Amino acid sequence: MLSALIIFVAQLIYVPVLTLRTILMVKSMKKQASAMGILEGIIYVGAIALVFSDLSNYLNMIAYALGFGVGLYIGGIIEEKLAIGYVTIEANIPRKNVDLINKLRELGFSVSTSEVEGISTSRTLLYCTARRDREKEFYKIISDYEATAFVASYEPRNFKGGYITKAMKKRRELFLKKKKQENAV
Known part of the structure; x- marks a missing residue:
């Protein structure tokens, strides 16, 4: 039962990370996407290892599938809130x-x-x-x-x-000016 819970929670984290990694890659944010990919890989290997460690435990497989589905929903909500781009x-x-x-x-x-x-x-x-x-x-x-x-x-x-x-350039100039003032202090 504990392994099923761990698998479910891992999927709740894994799938939103996968969603964000995909979005970052599409937005050409390669460095951030790479970092998300590393995290995604670690979570995926851990969760799938638990599932494959006992293929007779259907509860683990169900937890994996349910976690994936709920994780997709959560990932969609996070993406909507971030509204990158x-x-x-x-x-x-x-x-x-x-x-x-x-x-x-x-x-x-x-x-x-x-x-x-x-x-x-x-x-x-x-x-x-x-x-x-x-x-x-x-x-x-x-x-x-x-x-x-x-x-x-x-x-x-x-x-x-x-x-x-033009607006982005102005915001960047203001940001750099503020950062320079902070560093001077």
Whole structure:
């Protein structure tokens, strides 16, 4: 019974680590992904060794499977909370809504607009790239101003230039300045 509990807990740790390692690798964060991979390997070998040490113990196998399933759920929650990276959001709205555009910009969203042709009418397309943790906020604002908008989002793998990179550069400069002041003290 104790080995089944150990296996279950190991899976609760292993699978979220696996999830994070995968995300870090996709985000090209190789060093962090490697560190997670080492931890993942240690946990995996330990848990699987316990399962294989007694193949007649079905409780261990069930604990492994249950831990894996619950670990996937926990890993998904952790990934959602961390919201690593950026998202590009496109909102297709019926007309150019200056109040909406100004509100988004006032809240720090980068917004570019263009006129597009729909099936039977001209529409306005809003483009925005933001941190992933602000995606729901963007959707809420769009919904408040344009309830019938078609909104889609996707994750850019890389980007260069524009509003986001300027803001990132400013944040980095402020960080380095603060760090330099701290080191001087």
